[in-house]
Amino acid sequence: GENVEQHPSTLSVQEGDSAVIKCTYSDSASNYFPWYKQELGKRPQLIIDIRSNVGEKKDQRIAVTLNKTAKHFSLHITETQPEDSAVYFCAAPFAGAGSYQLTFGKGTKLSVIP
Amino acid sequence: SAVISQKPSRDICQRGTSLTIQCQVDSQVTMMFWYRQQPGQSLTLIATANQGSEATYESGFVIDKFPISRPNLTFSTLTVSNMSPEDSSIYLCSVEYPPGTRDSTDTQYFGPGTRLTVL
Numbered sequence: 496g497e498n499v500e501q502h503p504s505t506l507s508v509q510e511g512d513s514a515v516i517k518c519t520y521s522d523s524a525s526n527y528f529p530w531y532k533q534e535l536g537k538r539p540q541l542i543i544d545i546r547s548n549v550g551e552k553k554d555q556r557i558a559v560t561l562n563k564t565a566k567h568f569s570l571h572i573t574e575t576q577p578e579d580s581a582v583y584f585c586a587a588p589f590a591g592a593g594s595y596q597l598t599f600g601k602g603t604k605l606s607v608i609p
Numbered sequence: 610s611a612v613i614s615q616k617p618s619r620d621i622c623q624r625g626t627s628l629t630i631q632c633q634v635d636s637q638v639t640m641m642f643w644y645r646q647q648p649g650q651s652l653t654l655i656a657t658a659n660q661g662s663e664a665t666y667e668s669g670f671v672i673d674k675f676p677i678s679r680p681n682l683t684f685s686t687l688t689v690s691n692m693s694p695e696d697s698s699i700y701l702c703s704v705e706y707p708p709g710t711r712d713s714t715d716t717q718y719f720g721p722g723t724r725l726t727v728l
Contacts (some may be wrong), residue, residue, distance in 0.1 A: 527715045538701065538719040539652065584651060596642065596667075597717060599652045600627065 496521045497589035501600025508575050509608050516603045518585035519567040528568045529597070530559060531584045539584060543570070575607045613704060619724040622692055629688045630723045632702035637682035640705035643675070646716065647698045655700075658685040692727045699724050 498521040508514050520528075526547040531539035545552045545559045545568065552559050556575075561568040572579055582604050586597040612635035622628050624721040632641065641658040656677055664677035679685040689696050703717040 529716065538721050541716060541718070544716065557665075595669075596654055596657060601651045 497525060497587050497598040499585060499587050499600045501585050501603060502607045503603060505522075505604045506604070507606045507608060510512075510575060510577060513576055514570075514575055514579070514605055516570045516583055516585070516605070517567060518569070518600050519565075520585075520587040520603050521566065522587065522589055523563075523566065525587045525589070527584050527588050528559070528561060529596065530570045531586065531599075532581045533584065533602075534581045572605075575605075577607050577609050581606055582608045613702065613718060613720040615702060615720040615723050618721065619726075621726045621728060623728055624693055626692055627688055627690045628692065628700075628725060629686050630700055630725075632685045632687070632704075632720055634683045634704050637707070638704040639682075639707050640717075641679060641685045642703045642705075643677060643685070643687045644701045644703060644719075645671060645698045646701060646722070652701065655687070658687075689725065692725075694727045697725055697727045 500519045502517050506514055530542050531545035532542045533539045543554050543557050543559050545561050547563055550561055556573045558566060558571040570583060582602045584602050585600040588597055614633045616631045620628055631661055642702050644652045644654040645650050645655055654667050655670045656666040658677050658679040660679045660682055666672060674690050676688045685702060687700060699722045701722045702720040705717050
């Protein structure tokens with residue numbers, strides 16, 4: 496199965512600064528890498544994803560980069576705002592029973608200090 | 610966006626009893642999954658709910674403890690059987706839509722979760 500390592504486990508930044516969260520994965524066949532944001536008491540929400548045929552994807556203040564050779568991918572949040580405070584999870588797929596399930600990282604608690 | 614509902618949203622149960630959690634989706638989906646999220650922890654896949662066949666369980670989870678049904682393409686249930694305090698957790702369903710019907714394939718959308726407390 497897939498093994499996903501996520502760092503750091505907690506991250507505090509000043510409002511307006513950038514935040515970077517990194518994940519590594521073990522299965523070189525993995526080809527889809529989503530990032531989820533989970534606010535306290537809420538469901539995980541997909542914020543961005545990337546496929547292995549591209550190295551970077553951007554959506555406003557959020558970007559994800561992928562290095563397939565090194566088997567790691569990162570979430571970049573620029574100009575952070577207090578509403579970015581949440582737990583962020585990366586994930587990578589593994590093949591099981593004819594479909595792809597996701598293995599999640601342990602999460603990063605991001606705190607944006609006003 | 611995806612419309613996924615779960616019932617109940619929360620429950621407090623006595624040890625030894627069972628609780629069935631329902632997951633309803635707004636349209637037909639190919640895959641439905643059940644996860645457990647313990648307080649302050651990540652998401653752990655319990656099983657994949659297959660329509661018309663037995664669910665596929667991950668290591669550490671068994672059918673006798675977590676029986677799953679999926680009678681059609683928009684609905685699934687997870688039962689937590691013979692509960693103990695260690696089963697206190699949030700249980701989430703997620704779905705994957707057929708190719709071409711949503712943003713992309715492989716993307717999973719989550720239900721709001723069921724917060725279970727076992728006394």
